[in-house]
Amino acid sequence: MRPERGQVVLEGLRRALRSAVERLTTEELTESKVEDVLEDLRVQLVANEVSLEAAESIVSALKRDLIGRRASRFSDKRVAVVSALREVLEGVLLDSDPNLLVEEVKAHFASTGEPFPILFVGPNGGGKTTTVAKIAYFLKSNSVQSVIACADTFRAAAIEQMKLLAERVGVRCVSHRYGADPAAVAMDSIVSARAHGLPAVLIDTAGRTELNRNLLEEMRKIRRVAQPKRVIYVVDALAGNVAVEQARQFDSYVGVDYVVLTKLDSDVKGGTAISVCYAIRKPIIFVGMGQELSDLMPMPKSTVVEKLLES
Ligand SMILES: Nc1nc2c(ncn2[C@@H]2O[C@H](COP(=O)(O)OP(=O)(O)O)[C@@H](O)[C@H]2O)c(=O)[nH]1
Ligand SMILES: [Mg+2]
Incomplete structure (x- = not known):
C-alpha cells in the first residue's frame, strides 16, 4: 500500500473510534456518560457509511463488554477499552487469504x-x-x-x-x-x-x-x-x-x-x-x-x- 494512500484508507472510521476511546478513557464514567459516548459513536459510525444495523450491533456489543469489564476493575482503562473494541471489530469483520x-x-x-x-x-x-x-x-x-x-x-x-x-x-x-x-x-x-x-x-x-x-x-x-x-x-x-x-x-x-x-x-x-x-x-x-x-x-x-x- 502506498503510504500517501494508506493515510486516507479507513480514516473516517479510525477517527470516530479514536474519539470514543479518548472519551471513555479520560472522562469519569457514569452509566449515563457511557451511554452518551456510545450514542455519539453510533452517529459517527453511520456518518462514515457503517449501516445502521452494523453500527447498532457494534455499539451494543461494546456496551455489554465495557460494563462487564468495568465490573472486573481493570486498572488500565485504555487497555480495557481498546481490547473491548478490538473484540467487537474482530466479531464483525471476516478473514480471508x-x-x-x-x-x-x-x-x-x-x-x-x-x-x-x-x-x-x-x-x-x-x-x-x-x-x-x-x-x-x-x-x-x-x-x-x-x-x-x-x-x-x-x-x-x-x-x-x-x-x-x-x-x-x-x-x-x-x-x-x-x-x-x-x-x-x-x-x-x-x-x-x-x-x-x-x-x-x-x-x-x-x-x-x-x-x-x-x-x-x-x-x-x-x-x-x-x-x-x-x-x-x-x-x-x-x-x-x-x-x-x-x-x-x-x-x-x-x-x-x-x-x-x-x-x-x-x-x-x-x-x-x-x-x-x-x-x-x-x-x-x-x-x-x-x-x-x-x-x-x-x-x-x-x-x-x-x-x-x-x-
Ligand atoms: N481509483 C480507483 N478506480 C478504480 C478501482 N477499480 C476500478 N476503478 C475505476 O472505476 C471505473 C469503473 O470500473 P470498471 O471496471 O469499468 O467497472 P464495471 O462497470 O463494474 O466493470 C474505471 O474507470 C476503473 O478504472 C480502484 O480500486 N480504484
Ligand atoms: Mg465492466
Missing part, C-alpha cells in the same frame, strides 16, 4: 484437470472489469494462467475494455458480439481453457445502473450454465449503504463467496467494508487501491483492526 484461492485453483486443476471458473458480479461501475484484470494479473504472478470471459455483452465498449486489459496482463480472452448470450460466452471460455490446459476462467459480467430482476436472472443463468466454483461480488467502497442492499440481493440470488471492495484509495470514510461484511457475512478477499493492475491488496482482518485502533 487470497493465497487460499490460488491453492484452491491449483488443487482443483491438479486433481480434476478441469478449469476453475470464477464469476464476478456486481453493480455497474463498481469495478468488475478492472478487478477481473487485476485478479488475472495476481493469479499469473502466482503461476496460474487464466482465460477471461467477456460476458458483459450489454454495455457499449465493455468487450473492448476487457480485451485491452487482458492483453496488458497477457492472458487469453474469449468474446462474442454485443447482445450475445453471456452464458454462452462463459461456456466458450471454459471450453477454451480446457483446450489449452489453463487452470482458471474469470467471467466478467454486466451490471446495470439500477439493480433489476433481469440482471439477477442473467447472473443466475450464467451461474447455472458455467457452474463457477467461486462467485466474487465487486463493489465500490464509495457506494456506502446502497452497496449493502445490493450485496444482499446478489447474495440471495446468485450466492457470493467473496467480496472485492474497490476504490478504497479514494474512500475517506471506510464504513462500507464493515457494512457489507456484516450484511452478508462474506469476507473481503481484496481491496482495490487504484486503476493499475497491481493496485489490488489483500485485506486481512488483523491489519484492518490494527489500522482502525492505531492512535
Whole structure:
C-alpha cells in the first residue's frame, strides 16, 4: 500500500473510534456518560457509511463488554477499552487469504484437470472489469494462467475494455458480439481453457445502473450454465449503504463467496467494508487501491483492526 494512500484508507472510521476511546478513557464514567459516548459513536459510525444495523450491533456489543469489564476493575482503562473494541471489530469483520484461492485453483486443476471458473458480479461501475484484470494479473504472478470471459455483452465498449486489459496482463480472452448470450460466452471460455490446459476462467459480467430482476436472472443463468466454483461480488467502497442492499440481493440470488471492495484509495470514510461484511457475512478477499493492475491488496482482518485502533 502506498503510504500517501494508506493515510486516507479507513480514516473516517479510525477517527470516530479514536474519539470514543479518548472519551471513555479520560472522562469519569457514569452509566449515563457511557451511554452518551456510545450514542455519539453510533452517529459517527453511520456518518462514515457503517449501516445502521452494523453500527447498532457494534455499539451494543461494546456496551455489554465495557460494563462487564468495568465490573472486573481493570486498572488500565485504555487497555480495557481498546481490547473491548478490538473484540467487537474482530466479531464483525471476516478473514480471508487470497493465497487460499490460488491453492484452491491449483488443487482443483491438479486433481480434476478441469478449469476453475470464477464469476464476478456486481453493480455497474463498481469495478468488475478492472478487478477481473487485476485478479488475472495476481493469479499469473502466482503461476496460474487464466482465460477471461467477456460476458458483459450489454454495455457499449465493455468487450473492448476487457480485451485491452487482458492483453496488458497477457492472458487469453474469449468474446462474442454485443447482445450475445453471456452464458454462452462463459461456456466458450471454459471450453477454451480446457483446450489449452489453463487452470482458471474469470467471467466478467454486466451490471446495470439500477439493480433489476433481469440482471439477477442473467447472473443466475450464467451461474447455472458455467457452474463457477467461486462467485466474487465487486463493489465500490464509495457506494456506502446502497452497496449493502445490493450485496444482499446478489447474495440471495446468485450466492457470493467473496467480496472485492474497490476504490478504497479514494474512500475517506471506510464504513462500507464493515457494512457489507456484516450484511452478508462474506469476507473481503481484496481491496482495490487504484486503476493499475497491481493496485489490488489483500485485506486481512488483523491489519484492518490494527489500522482502525492505531492512535
Ligand atoms: N481509483 C480507483 N478506480 C478504480 C478501482 N477499480 C476500478 N476503478 C475505476 O472505476 C471505473 C469503473 O470500473 P470498471 O471496471 O469499468 O467497472 P464495471 O462497470 O463494474 O466493470 C474505471 O474507470 C476503473 O478504472 C480502484 O480500486 N480504484
Ligand atoms: Mg465492466
